[in-house]
Amino acid sequence: MDATPGTDHPALTAQLGDIAMGFFYASALRAVAVHRVADHLAGGPLQPDELGRRAGLHGPTLRRVLRLLATRGVFQEDGQGAFGLTPSAELLRTDVPGSAHSGMVWITEEVFQRSAAGLEDALRTGVTPFDAAYGMPFFDYLRTDAEAQARFDTGMAAMSGPEDEIVAEAYAFPATGTVVDVGGGRGGLLRAVLTRNPGLSGVLFDQEQTVATHLLDVKETAGRWRTDGGSFFEAVTPGGDLYLLKHILHDWNDEDCLRILRAIRAAIVPGGTLLAVDAILPPGNDPHFAKMVDIIMLACLRGRERTEEEFRSLLGEAGFRVNRIVPTETFSSIIEAVAV
Structure with missing residues (x-):
């Protein structure tokens, strides 16, 4: 196959340029999220100067940023030059169910920008860019900064929250028993599972400072949950009938994953079930969020x-032993494994 650009050269150059300038879109998104611009549009479209007045921002600059985001379907400009919300922009509001606001603020933070910039050196050295930039691994860094840890916990809860209900619905959980959510963050997935399955009880296992801000105290789960703090590298809550690992394994290399999995294996009875919720990389060149x-x-x-x-x-x-893989409507699948 001929790989030369031929007559498509201008279009291909534009495609490369769009990729190259992608960080400007991320920076624009972060700017409006940090300043909570979407909250001020809940009542309807506004002219940039009025929107800027309400948000304490510079109207002409705000117009230019919103105009760029509107090209990606985030906000929209009407024929009179006023800007309003789109379905995507609605999710940037802080007061709507399933808000993505804190997730977007977190994923556009400087720690990610600096890490992404380090890919150039990583190709040569193989060193994790975050480690090179901050002098320590990511999770060690969070332990040195309580505010960053809190932003991580709330950001991850916001980004994965919509997925929790989908995962809880996609798998046929047992009618009774105890579910242990290992590294379950603030408990969004466990809450969804317990809400849908009133015969189950659950344990949220994560670091002490994380489970302290859990989301489990709702009437639908009353009396059927508890929290347990600790390190999943050392030991996890024993006695569960089913163990959950949602977006944990992809955080670690194989050696560390084996430490986590062996801690669970030591806590689970033979024949017990482990559900690992993670993306599965597909072959080929097609786009995939994973x-x-x-x-x-x-x-x-x-x-x-x-x-x-x-x-x-x-x-x-x-x-x-992997028993089966259950696809979901998200980019992740549920890998059902049995302890042998």
């Missing part, structure tokens, strides 16, 4: 996204 997340893992952590065969091998080495 391929972007894999680069985030490369830039910021020591983890990676994995193929189906890589998951089977990893789980098998830790004492689990």
Whole structure:
């Protein structure tokens, strides 16, 4: 196949340029999210000067930023030059169910920008860009900064929150028993599982400072949950009938994943079930969100996204047998494994 651009040269150059300038879109998105611009448009479209007055911003500059975001479907400009919300922009409001606001603020923070900028050196050295920029691994850094840890917890809860309901619906959970959500953050997934399955009880297992801000205290789950703080590298809550691992394995390299999985294997009875919720890298050149997340893992952590065969091998080495893979409406799948 001829790989030369031919007559498509201008279009291909524009495509490359769009990729190259992508960080400006991210910076524009962060700017309006930090200043909570979408909140001021809840009542309807506004002229940039009036919107700027209400938000304490410079109207002419705000217009230019909103105009750029409107080209990506975030906000829209009407025939009179006023800007209003689109479905995407609605999610930037802080007062709507499923708000993505804190997630967008978190993922556009300087730590990610610096890490992404380090990919150039990482190609030569193989060193994780975050480690090179900050002198320590990502999660060690969070332990040195309580505010960053809190932003991480709320940001991850916001970004994964919509997925929790989908995962809870996609899998046929048992009618009774105890579910242990390992590294479950603030408990969004466990809450969704317990709400849908009133015969289940649950344990939220994560670091002490994280479970302290849990989301489980709602009437639908009353009396059916507890929290447990600790390190999943050392030991996890024993006695569960089913263990959950949502977006945990992709954070770590194979060696660290085996430490986590073996801690769970030591806590689970033979025949017990582990559900690993993660993306499965597809073959080929088609776009898939997991391929972007894999680069985030490369830039910021020591983890990676994995193929189906890589998951089977990893789980098998830790004492689990993959029974089946359940797709979901999100980019992730549910990998059902049995302790052998």
